[in-house]
Amino acid sequence: MNWTCEQTELRLSDYLDGLLHPEERHSFDAHVNGCPRCTPLVASVTHLVQDLHTMEEVEPPPRLVYAILDKTLGPREATTGWAGFLARLRALASPKVAYGALSVAATIMVVLSASGFSWKKPKLADLSPVSIYRNADRQVHLVYARGTKFITDLRVVYEIQSRLRQDNEIPTEQQGPAPSSPDKKPGRTDRSPQGSPKQQNRANGLGSQLQILASEIPAPVTHFAGWMTGGRT
């Protein structure tokens, strides 16, 4: 394929971009290597493109951003005195700022309350680091102690429940399976008549035990136990 100088000039960018077919590239190289006009041309354009690609971007002047903003949004009004102060306050009247301020205020109130700060009788001494640490330490220990006691009391409730269940099952084991009787009333597991001394003694024993246990438990837990046992106590 014969390659001319005009073709070299015409397809030079395709050559630099690697867009020539292999046959065309071969013809191009063969012509350029032997042509005194095309060899310096291809070399100079190749170097030029490399220089252009590595040239740094021109830095704009710093004031350009503000000049653009002034041109598009209008010049900023210089506000001084009360007008400037009110303008700045107005800028704070946005939902984002309000939510942020509320969150910060709520956090401060929670922290101060946890640190033992009294809102009814505030004292500056309560805000000292030593008193905040002492109050926080006391609160932590108090919460831990109350939590531990609550869990221990729950164990007592479970024991009460299990004892009541055992007591209900004992009469059935001692007297064997009850004979079928059309008059058998549901809920009764022994043949002793309702309200008999035996039954009454057992109930009294259970009651005294529960009273001893109840005296050790605070009121909310006893109510909880009563709810769990179905109101037997």
Add this chain to the structure above:
Amino acid sequence: MRRHHRRIYSICYRFTGNRTESEDLSQEVFLRVYRTLGSYREAHGGFATWMTSVTRNLLIDHYRRTKRDRVTDSLEDKMPVVENKESVGRRPDEQALLGELSGQVQHALTKLSPELREAVILRDLQQLEYGEIQRVLSVPEGTVKSRINRGRIELARILQQMGVRPA
């Protein structure tokens, strides 16, 4: 705006060779974009491509308005080369700032005709693809390639005439 203003300023400066005019033209570009933002459609290409198109149109308008103040030519017309009035008297600190070769390339760029100049700036300085340049210039891709090719060759010849050795 902060993302695009460097690029827009760079295009304006490479085209005009003058910092003051580049600042003014950059502000005009953003003002025009701000006013005509409602007319932007994604079908016309990306937002950056649209901004480049607005910049290019402003540069051409500016060039035509100030054409009577200068004489530029292309080597293809075989007319004597006349110094571009805009780039005469560049400050020494500007020259040092740009770097010697970069300053010479910038000087040579302003000697190209506007059609070839914008094609070389968009391809070799802004690294745009042929398709993007086609959308910016609103000409066929063949014309884009032809302008880029002729621009590169003419720029190399101008630099050779200036006595600038290739790196």
